Amino acid sequence: MNLVFQLIFALLKILIMVGFLFNVGALLTWVDRRQSAMIQDRIGPNRAVIKIPGTKIEIRALGLIHTAADGLKFFFKEDFIPPNADKLLFGLAPILSMAPVLALIAVIPFGDVVDLGALWKFGCEVVPGHPLTLDHGQCFDEAHKLVANASIFRYWPVVPRFGSPPGGLDLAVAPLGIGLLYIFALAGQGIIGAAIAGWSSDNKFSLMGALRAASQMVSYEVTIGLSLVGAMMLYGTVRLDDMVRWQGENCWGIFAQPLAFFIFFVAAVAETKRIPFDLPEAESELVSGYFTEYSGMKFGMFYFAEYMEVATSSMILVTIFLGGWQLPFIHRDGLTISLGEMSIFHLAVPHIWVTILQVLTFFGKVLVVCSFQAFVRWSLPRFRYDQLMKIGWRVLLPLSLANIFVTGCLVLGAQQASDGLQAGLKIAADVSQGLVAALITALVIVGVFGMLKPRKKSTWLVGSSANAAFARGGTKETAMQA
Amino acid sequence: MNAFPKKAALPANAVVVSPEERSIVTETYLPEVGRGLAVSMKHFFQNTKEMLRGERPDPVTERLDPGISTISYPEQKRPYPERFRGVHRLTLREETNDPRCVACLCCSTACPAQCIFIEAGEYPEGDKRRGYERFPVKFVIDELRCIFCGYCVEACPCDAIRMDTGAHATPYDSRDQFIYDKDLLMAFPGRDGGHASANPRHEPGDPTHPGVTREQGSH
Numbered sequence: 001m002n003l004v005f006q007l008i009f010a011l012l013k014i015l016i017m018v019g020f021l022f023n024v025g026a027l028l029t030w031v032d033r034r035q036s037a038m039i040q041d042r043i044g045p046n047r048a049v050i051k052i053p054g055t056k057i058e059i060r061a062l063g064l065i066h067t068a069a070d071g072l073k074f075f076f077k078e079d080f081i082p083p084n085a086d087k088l089l090f091g092l093a094p095i096l097s098m099a100p101v102l103a104l105i106a107v108i109p110f111g112d113v114v115d116l117g118a119l120w121k122f123g124c125e126v127v128p129g130h131p132l133t134l135d136h137g138q139c140f141d142e143a144h145k146l147v148a149n150a151s152i153f154r155y156w157p158v159v160p161r162f163g164s165p166p167g168g169l170d171l172a173v174a175p176l177g178i179g180l181l182y183i184f185a186l187a188g189q190g191i192i193g194a195a196i197a198g199w200s201s202d203n204k205f206s207l208m209g210a211l212r213a214a215s216q217m218v219s220y221e222v223t224i225g226l227s228l229v230g231a232m233m234l235y236g237t238v239r240l241d242d243m244v245r246w247q248g249e250n251c252w253g254i255f256a257q258p259l260a261f262f263i264f265f266v267a268a269v270a271e272t273k274r275i276p277f278d279l280p281e282a283e284s285e286l287v288s289g290y291f292t293e294y295s296g297m298k299f300g301m302f303y304f305a306e307y308m309e310v311a312t313s314s315m316i317l318v319t320i321f322l323g324g325w326q327l328p329f330i331h332r333d334g335l336t337i338s339l340g341e342m343s344i345f346h347l348a349v350p351h352i353w354v355t356i357l358q359v360l361t362f363f364g365k366v367l368v369v370c371s372f373q374a375f376v377r378w379s380l381p382r383f384r385y386d387q388l389m390k391i392g393w394r395v396l397l398p399l400s401l402a403n404i405f406v407t408g409c410l411v412l413g414a415q416q417a418s419d420g421l422q423a424g425l426k427i428a429a430d431v432s433q434g435l436v437a438a439l440i441t442a443l444v445i446v447g448v449f450g451m452l453k454p455r456k457k458s459t460w461l462v463g464s465s466a467n468a469a470f471a472r473g474g475t476k477e478t479a480m481q482a
Numbered sequence: 483m484n485a486f487p488k489k490a491a492l493p494a495n496a497v498v499v500s501p502e503e504r505s506i507v508t509e510t511y512l513p514e515v516g517r518g519l520a521v522s523m524k525h526f527f528q529n530t531k532e533m534l535r536g537e538r539p540d541p542v543t544e545r546l547d548p549g550i551s552t553i554s555y556p557e558q559k560r561p562y563p564e565r566f567r568g569v570h571r572l573t574l575r576e577e578t579n580d581p582r583c584v585a586c587l588c589c590s591t592a593c594p595a596q597c598i599f600i601e602a603g604e605y606p607e608g609d610k611r612r613g614y615e616r617f618p619v620k621f622v623i624d625e626l627r628c629i630f631c632g633y634c635v636e637a638c639p640c641d642a643i644r645m646d647t648g649a650h651a652t653p654y655d656s657r658d659q660f661i662y663d664k665d666l667l668m669a670f671p672g673r674d675g676g677h678a679s680a681n682p683r684h685e686p687g688d689p690t691h692p693g694v695t696r697e698q699g700s701h
Contacts, residue, residue, distance in 0.1 A: 038529040039522045043552045375526070379518040450527070455537045460546045468561035469542040475558050 013173045017105050020363060021308050026067045028307040028370055034063055035371065036378045074300035082202050082293050089200035094294070094301035097193025100186045101308045107179045108315045109241040111171030111325050111359040112332060118159050119352045124150040156350030161333040171325075171359065172241060179240040180232060183316060184225055187271065190309070191217045194273075194280060197302070198290035209289025212385065213273060213280035219392040220270040220277075226400040227263040230407035231256075231320050244324030248331060251429035252436060253321035259403045261321045263396050268313040269376060270392065272306065276380040279388055314369035322365055325358035328437040337434075340427040567630045567645040570623055570662070571670035573679040581668055582642035582683060584615040589634035589643055597627035598634060614686075614696045621664040625651040641679045648673045 037044025048065035049058045059065065081090055124132050124139040124147075132150055133140045139150035176182050191214050198210020234256055235243045247253055254261045270277035281289035291302045318324060329337045334349035383391070414425060461467055469475050492498070507513060532538050532549050539547040542560055553560055562568065572581045585602035603619035605612040634643050647670045654660060671677055684691040 035526060038526045038533070038550075041525060041529060041548075041550050043550055043554065375519055375522050379522040380515060451531055451535070454535070455532055455539075455549070457537075457539070457544060458547055459543050461543060464563040464565070465561045466542050466545075468564070469540070472561070474540045475542045475553065475560065 024311040025308040077296040079296040084202040086200040093197035098305040100189035106173040109172035113168035180238040201293040220267045223267040248326035251432040252323040255432040272309040318365045325362040328433040568647040572667040574677045585618045588637040592633040592637035597624040626660040
């Protein structure tokens, strides 16, 4: 692959990742509003509208226009800087809080290595089923004789399950060897933006929020790092794509490291400063914490960075614990259902379809985890600050240390174990894959049947207005007056 | 001194759990987190399903059902009760489309908010109604001042002013637009869509009401 192609592919990957992140960041503001509305039996914002001039068509798009309206509003609002604020740092802080989030996603793999030469190939044949050799658009038979009447066709080849080609295309912007360490390094930078924002604002609330943000994020940084050490030991690598491959061949991280998954999830929510750990912006106490003084697009950047952090933390969670791009039993060569050494079912799937499926799987998983984070955000009340610190230092940190210890013992034990035990472990891993597949199928079936079931209605006619509505056949929509 | 000397009695069904008695599972806070998430998800999936299937509960007739019962005002409106006192209207005589009002000023006298202004006029010489009744040259109601008490309707001897339009005053952007004059008040239909009153009007000479006559001083 020459340099030009490398550059083009790198730009394409950046476009996909950054585009996904920005769109998900915008989408999450919408998800947050509409999902919370659905949870709380409301309709949610749906008033922002694009009117097409000359017609009566109004586009509301389920309230998605509010996201665009928000962006516009941010641009046109006054960019207020407090008179005694440190103007340089005040302007720098939103950038500092947004940049690490964007840089963080560089190492996250969103698909397996793509064998560019094996996406599609051309062959030629005279008799169906007897392919000939194709060379520069001309067909040759076994004796290297030109065959004139052969037809050239395109086909989608299947690649072997193990081993990727040397010239393959990594589906990560920067497939670094130090993947996880890079994530630790950049995730720590998020503190700086919050701290500087609070310090430079010349506002007591901002300063309090910044202090809280700094101490909270430093505390949970430790937990995040330690909770992933177990995963590193288990997978035997810090390369994120190797971690995902391990999960595809064995079992998802959530089965191998359930405690670490839980600890990481809690710490990641604390790290993104969202409810129930949103002490740095606690509205009832600190107005809006470290970004109290911010307005306009600077506020928008903090706001947006928070949602993008949700997306990136979901990406890391998916990569390390939820199998990344892997679906159960789907490997590079297609669908292989096996139990230990025994293969039950095999279906060869072309490389191009596997690749597309895997990329979609990764982004789908990220969206599901983001949505789950929104559920958490709208279900739980805020902790008190001392409780937050107590959970961080006295509960999660010892638990993650214990997790490292236990994982170390178990990994050592598994390495020394007899062949029988290792075969048993392999079977257990395959059973876990089957469990995931069964769970996904069950959820889909329950969802479909749940959708088909009509709602149980009961009519309550209380008062003459209800009677009037009932006589009209329900509360009808009428034309707007004035 | 203790401001609250008596200890508040516990409700009969209260269960007291001291911190020492909580189990370690309760202390982890996790079962309740799970339960809370389950409640959220139940509401979310049910409401999303109803929105997608287009079978949201009717906000008025099915308002006690679980689910979203928001009224999307102004596209959707809760029907007002039958006896709702809405914007006033002046009822008309069926035969002439004149207002039934005889400018007796009973309504403006009864009005506690003094929002009705009537300028009474005499019918011209030779009109059969002259000397028997008058008519409103001006009939103005300040809808911003009106408190919608309905006294004017009760005071009217001719059933000429009613509040059965079933509509509230439309919001405008300036105060003078709330001063409703006679023509506007006569233009509002009632709930049945007509401009007349359900109570029949008996002109002098009506055989069903033999006592009604235009002769002054005869009764």
